[in-house]
Amino acid sequence: MRVTGIENGLRNSLKNSPVILRWLMAGCVAVCLWLPVQAFAAGTINIYSHRQQILIQPFLDEFTKTTGIQTKVVYASKGLAQRLQAEGAASPADVILTVDIARLAEYANLDLLAPVESAVLTANIPAHLRASDNRWFGLSERARIVVTARDRVPADAIQRIEDLADAEWQQRICTRPGSHVYNRALMASMIAAHGAEAAQSWAEKLVANLARKPQGNDRAQAKAIFQGICDVAIMNSYYYGNMKFNDDAEQRSWADAIRLVFTNQADRGNHINISGGGVAKHSRNKQQAVAFLEFLTGEVAQQLYGTVNYEYPVNPAVAPPAELASWGPFKRDKLPIERLAELAPQAQMIIDRVGW
Amino acid sequence: MVATFLSNWSLASRQPIDKWSASTVVLCCFLLGPVAALLLTAFGDSGGLWAHLVDTVLGTYVVNTLALMGGVGVVAVLFGVSAAWVISRYDFTGRNILEWMLLLPAAIPAYIIAYCYTDFFEYAGPLQTALRTAFGWQTPRDYYFPEIRSLGGAMLVMASVLYPYIYMVTRIAFRLTPASLFEIALVHNKSQFWHVGLPLARPAIVAGLALVMMEVVSDFGTVEYFAVPTITLGIFNVWLGMNNLVAAAQISSVGFLFILGLLGLELYARSRQQYVSTSRTQNSPAALPTTPVGTLVCWLVCLVPLLFGFFIPLGVLLRFVLRGDLAADFLAIQPIVTNSVIVAIAAAILIMLIASVIVLTAAFRAGPKLRKLALMSSTGYAFPGTILAIGVLIYAGYIDHGLRFLSGGMISSFLIASMGLLLLAYVVRFQAVGYGAMLSGVRRLPKNLMSASRVLGHGYVASLRQVILPLLKSSFLAGLMLVFVDIMKELPMTLLLRPFDFETLATYTYQFAKDEMLEQAALPALMIVLTGLIPVILMSAMLRRYR
Numbered sequence: 001m002r003v004t005g006i007e008n009g010l011r012n013s014l015k016n017s018p019v020i021l022r023w024l025m026a027g028c029v030a031v032c033l034w035l036p037v038q039a040f041a042a043g044t045i046n047i048y049s050h051r052q053q054i055l056i057q058p059f060l061d062e063f064t065k066t067t068g069i070q071t072k073v074v075y076a077s078k079g080l081a082q083r084l085q086a087e088g089a090a091s092p093a094d095v096i097l098t099v100d101i102a103r104l105a106e107y108a109n110l111d112l113l114a115p116v117e118s119a120v121l122t123a124n125i126p127a128h129l130r131a132s133d134n135r136w137f138g139l140s141e142r143a144r145i146v147v148t149a150r151d152r153v154p155a156d157a158i159q160r161i162e163d164l165a166d167a168e169w170q171q172r173i174c175t176r177p178g179s180h181v182y183n184r185a186l187m188a189s190m191i192a193a194h195g196a197e198a199a200q201s202w203a204e205k206l207v208a209n210l211a212r213k214p215q216g217n218d219r220a221q222a223k224a225i226f227q228g229i230c231d232v233a234i235m236n237s238y239y240y241g242n243m244k245f246n247d248d249a250e251q252r253s254w255a256d257a258i259r260l261v262f263t264n265q266a267d268r269g270n271h272i273n274i275s276g277g278g279v280a281k282h283s284r285n286k287q288q289a290v291a292f293l294e295f296l297t298g299e300v301a302q303q304l305y306g307t308v309n310y311e312y313p314v315n316p317a318v319a320p321p322a323e324l325a326s327w328g329p330f331k332r333d334k335l336p337i338e339r340l341a342e343l344a345p346q347a348q349m350i351i352d353r354v355g356w
Numbered sequence: 357m358v359a360t361f362l363s364n365w366s367l368a369s370r371q372p373i374d375k376w377s378a379s380t381v382v383l384c385c386f387l388l389g390p391v392a393a394l395l396l397t398a399f400g401d402s403g404g405l406w407a408h409l410v411d412t413v414l415g416t417y418v419v420n421t422l423a424l425m426g427g428v429g430v431v432a433v434l435f436g437v438s439a440a441w442v443i444s445r446y447d448f449t450g451r452n453i454l455e456w457m458l459l460l461p462a463a464i465p466a467y468i469i470a471y472c473y474t475d476f477f478e479y480a481g482p483l484q485t486a487l488r489t490a491f492g493w494q495t496p497r498d499y500y501f502p503e504i505r506s507l508g509g510a511m512l513v514m515a516s517v518l519y520p521y522i523y524m525v526t527r528i529a530f531r532l533t534p535a536s537l538f539e540i541a542l543v544h545n546k547s548q549f550w551h552v553g554l555p556l557a558r559p560a561i562v563a564g565l566a567l568v569m570m571e572v573v574s575d576f577g578t579v580e581y582f583a584v585p586t587i588t589l590g591i592f593n594v595w596l597g598m599n600n601l602v603a604a605a606q607i608s609s610v611g612f613l614f615i616l617g618l619l620g621l622e623l624y625a626r627s628r629q630q631y632v633s634t635s636r637t638q639n640s641p642a643a644l645p646t647t648p649v650g651t652l653v654c655w656l657v658c659l660v661p662l663l664f665g666f667f668i669p670l671g672v673l674l675r676f677v678l679r680g681d682l683a684a685d686f687l688a689i690q691p692i693v694t695n696s697v698i699v700a701i702a703a704a705i706l707i708m709l710i711a712s713v714i715v716l717t718a719a720f721r722a723g724p725k726l727r728k729l730a731l732m733s734s735t736g737y738a739f740p741g742t743i744l745a746i747g748v749l750i751y752a753g754y755i756d757h758g759l760r761f762l763s764g765g766m767i768s769s770f771l772i773a774s775m776g777l778l779l780l781a782y783v784v785r786f787q788a789v790g791y792g793a794m795l796s797g798v799r800r801l802p803k804n805l806m807s808a809s810r811v812l813g814h815g816y817v818a819s820l821r822q823v824i825l826p827l828l829k830s831s832f833l834a835g836l837m838l839v840f841v842d843i844m845k846e847l848p849m850t851l852l853l854r855p856f857d858f859e860t861l862a863t864y865t866y867q868f869a870k871d872e873m874l875e876q877a878a879l880p881a882l883m884i885v886l887t888g889l890i891p892v893i894l895m896s897a898m899l900r901r902y903r
Contacts, residue, residue, distance in 0.1 A: 046856055052867040052870065053867060054867055054868075072856035072857050073856060074854060074855070074856050074857075074858075075851075075863075075867065076851045076852045077851070077870065078592070078595075078596060079742050079745060079746055079749075079852040080852070082601070082746045082749055082750075083749050083852060083853070085749075085753075086746075086749035086750050086752065086753035086772070087749075087753065087772045087773065088757070090756060090760070090772050090773070091772070091773070092773045092856070102596075102599075105599075106599055109599065177583050179593045179597050181596070184597055212503070213503075213505075213506070213583060214583060215505045215582070215583035216505070216583075216872075217871065217872055219871070219872055220872065223480065227479045227480060228495050229479065247875070250480070344598070344599070345597070345599060345600070347597075348593060348597035348598050349408055349412075349598070351597075352408070352409075352413045352593075353411075353412050355413075
């Protein structure tokens with residue numbers, strides 16, 4: 001019945017359609033006039049972020065509260081480097097935030113970042129977690145760990161990431177697709193540790209051990225363990241915290257089903273990646289942009305990384321929050337993080353070859 | 357390519373330059389800018405990556421893409437054509453409601469439906485849980501259940517939301533088939549569907565299918581979520597994994613040429629559509645009465661696509677939404693709804709105005725070359741959204757640079773960092789939809805209408821205003837609504853090109869859905885569907901005018 005009403009209304013309005021068209025055009029002109037939104041305001045820094053706004057908002061609020069500097073954000077998962085490049089000198093961006101070393105390196109390779117001389121940053125961030133030319137800086141650490149089924153796999157069954165190639169795990173491993181940036185970085189760390197040939201042979205055996213076609217994100221792998229689809233999975237450590245304290249009871253049960261395994265504790269340490277940032281080359285607010293990065297490596301923000309998203313602080317002077325500490329201390333792979341970005345293309349090629 | 361095309365065009369026309377044609381050429385070339393920027397990028401050095409790709413993954417990409425296109429095509433044609441046939445040929449209870457409901461899946465973005473389907477069909481989802489309870493199974497090893505995150509799953513999911521493209525045009529074609537032809541089939545005891553309806557509707561089906569195929573080839577969200585390695589997924593692996601934008605642009609361009617082939621197919625189909633189009637002296641066929649069993653069959657034919665394309669995803673979203681605090685959640689996203697609607701309306705109007713100018717000039721003032729250029733200007737649709745967005749960025753960078761140079765630095769940025777960038781991207785991508793809607797409207801007009809008006813002493817503009825445009829109102833509005841729905845759903849370009857602190861429903865949904873936080877993503881996703889419903893209902897009301 002309602003549809004007939006709409007239809008009649010539409011027919012009537014169609015009879016008078018020149019009026020509609022005129023209104024449409026007037027509206028169009030009005031919108032066009034409203035268009036050029038200029039984004040340069042003093043006392044405001046503009047951020048291009050590869051990390052969702054919901055995750056960085058607590059940091060931004062805290063920063064504005066402390067310094068009075070306002071922030072504006074564009075979030076996108078891919079292509080921001082190309083956007084910055086196309087904008088060139090006219091770009092309104094001041095700060096770049098990313099979630100992976102490969103993204104940071106992309107900005108650096110395209111020459112989109114300004115070198116920053118800051119004693120605070122150098123003091124707060126260990127050398128292997130920042131660029132040798134001071135163009136980008138690691139802001140938090142995320143460990144890529146192995147998780148196992150609490151009720152089906154003994155606590156010390158897996159010691160090293162290399163163990164995933166053992167025949168014992170046939171049809172028992174789940175991962176997300178190999179070409180995801182987290183797995184690509186892990187693959188790069190294997191190349192760094194063993195060379196390309198051995199790394200490829202490891203990847204081949206890992207793929208042969210998979211219980212199902214690689215799919216979903218890291219959370220979906222914990223879910224698969226909970227469901228009994230597989231017994232072992234690769235996961236970024238913070239997913240565990242996110243599931244453990246989730247509003248959704250179902251996700252909490254996924255966290256209960258898994259045990260965290262920090263790998264390679266007897267040799268090079270567990271593979272880690274960083275979230276990081278840098279100052280845009282053509283930023284008009286460089287001073288405030290640097291202040292923002294410094295804020296992110298300070299006590300308050302470093303704690304926030306742990307409480308908001310269960311990531312580890314990079315600042316050695318800041319202890320991780322209690323929850324993170326309860327997962328146990330662990331030895332980190334101290335490979336200069338830049339190597340992961342350098343080896344990424346080679347890692348992707350291996351991933352293509354083995355069909356991960 | 358465009359340049360050669362242009363020079364041929366200008367060489368061929370010896371007449372004084374007509375300002376309508378000239379401005380249309382300029383407009384089309386302006387719209388082709390981002391595509392040209394991508395093709396230019398593809399001429400760079402890809403560092404020998406092709407050998408590696410050919411050796412390893414390219415075969416898989418191509419096979420999967422073709423299989424996906426084939427599968428989605430078959431299912432979408434099956435859904436769209438069978439529904440169109442029963443709706444236009446049979447008179448049964450509930451037909452009026454089903455007729456417009458069948459368009460509803462068009463309002464659901466493919467990336468949302470993928471999340472919903474996974475939730476519904478996976479091991480912990482309601483379907484398998486119910487099966488386990490019913491049959492007493494304990495673990496996944498006790499029974500077989502098809503994996504939804506697979507090539508087959510992607511086919512089903514995409515076909516379920518894309519079939520309306522085919523349904524819409526096919527239904528009109530069936531309706532415009534003269535009754536006398538069906539009567540001839542009846543007299544000769546031949547099937548009305550196989551011997552009359554289907555052959556005469558073929559051009560329309562192919563036209564709808566071409567749009568479906570372009571959507572399939574350019575889709576990223578669904579294939580990524582279902583882990584189906586298609587060419588588009590490969591483009592992103594090469595670009596982001598190997599930091600090789602050049603090779604990514606090259607793969608995109610190959611895909612683009614493939615799409616041009618499909619467009620050629622569409623052009624061929626549309627050129628044969630002439631004899632289908634109505635001659636108004638013929639009666640449309642009367643709908644046939646049905647028996648109770650027949651009614652049941654008709655309902656089944658209509659409800660199956662609706663179930664997959666609308667009710668299952670809607671149910672999943674509602675289940676999540678009703679779990680939360682609806683009022684508070686809605687208040688929180690209300691400004692985002694406003695943003696989305698304003699931008700979508702503004703862009704839709706702009707696109708329809710541009711498409712109208714291009715189509716009208718191509719139809720009434722210009723020769724076949726301009727018509728081909730007009731068709732080419734709508735090929736932005738064939739690129740994956742993010743890749744096209746990069747083309748738009750490169751292009752906008754050039755324009756701003758040029759303006760800065762010409763104005764001596766007075767204008768520092770015109771497109772960059774403004775809403776104009778996003779509007780440009782929408783126009784480049786969705787011009788195809790507006791173009792298609794206007795063109796099909798123009799095709800339905802008697803050929804000599806414009807000439808008659810001109811002979812009677814009206815100028816071109818006066819003829820347009822007084823004779824042609826009033827007859828195209830419904831096509832304009834139909835296009836407007838289609839484009840509106842498309843922009844409401846659009847994700848990758850909006851995500852990358854938006855100004856600071858600007859959220860649409862699609863981008864807001866994405867930041868949750870990306871981490872599989874369906875509870876938080878459900879309400880904004882539902883709002884996309886609901887705002888998309890309004891134009892779908894309006895449009896279907898309008899389409900009835902063709903009865």
